[in-house]
Amino acid sequence: MREALPGIRAAGADVLAVGTAAGWQAEALMQGAPDRPPLGFPCVVDPEHNLYRALGLGRVAWYEWATPRLWRNYLGAFRRGARQGEVTGDIHQKPGVAVIDPDRSVRWIHRAVTVGDYPPIATVLAALTPTR
């Protein structure tokens, strides 16, 4: 996401990351580290799941942990260099990505089917581009 930030801002949008927990982890990501630059956008937490509920983001059912797609996503993230840190939040919360306009209307939303199901950045940039 950090790499896509210039394109997102050029499309007239800002970015907000939301996690289910761990303000200290959000702060660390915003601050960066010697081996990791700052994210460049705000990170907040939603321990009460207010935004997740409002966006209709689902929960991971027990049987979904056995699906190949979930583990393919984990493996893909690992190959891209992502490493699991301390688990601090709700592992059953499915993620999602949404474009929200200043009047709080939802312009576009991607609700994850399972863990690690994020849309390609090209899809997100297309959603940010107003249709004429």
Place this chain on the structure above:
Amino acid sequence: MGPGDRLPTVTLVGADGAPVELGAFLERTLLVVAIRYYG
């Protein structure tokens, strides 16, 4: 909730532990990336 629907007032928590409204970030169009956790 789908495209065209308007979100209610949503309260989040800043990294400093203070409550913050989603609306505080809506000066421009906002790309919200809702993950499970930051770890």
